[in-house]
Amino acid sequence: MYLLGQLLLWAITIYTWIIILQVAISWLVVFKVLDIRNPKARNLIDLLRKCTDPVMKPVQKYIPAIGGIDISPIVVIIALQILASIIARIFFHGYYGYY
Template sequence: MSSFLAIFNMAIGIAWWIIIVQAVMSWLISFNVLNIRQPLVYQIWSGLNRLTEPVYRPIRNLLPSMGGIDITPVIVLLALSALQIVVNNNLSPY
């Protein structure tokens, strides 16, 4: 069971960093620090969006419009942390 917990924690950690990188990259693109027309930036941005959009879309449908502020990544990070805590606390004794 400990190997399952280690793999689960590693997957949560990878998902955490993907969401953080995507959020920071969206800020950099919004403030014109990164140019989306560069091929490498576009490929990274497109790949990150393909990974995160299936998770973000249902949450964005539930949230009311908040102008230009998107708190979906924060909600997903909180949900991932809560899931990690619940799984670790319930499976670690086994």
């Protein structure tokens, strides 16, 4: 059970970082630091979207952008942290900083 809990927390952490990376790259595209015509950049953007869209799209349906800024990544990250806290309580009885 301990290993399963560790794997789930690890997966949540990796997915959170993928969301953060996708947001950072989207801002780099907006500020024209990253050119989307570059095939490698385009492939990275497509890969990140394929990873994040299954979770982000349903949230984006219910939470509209505020002033042109999409806040759904914040909502998803908060939900993932709550999920990590629940997993830690179940598997580790509140240890590892997730309370």
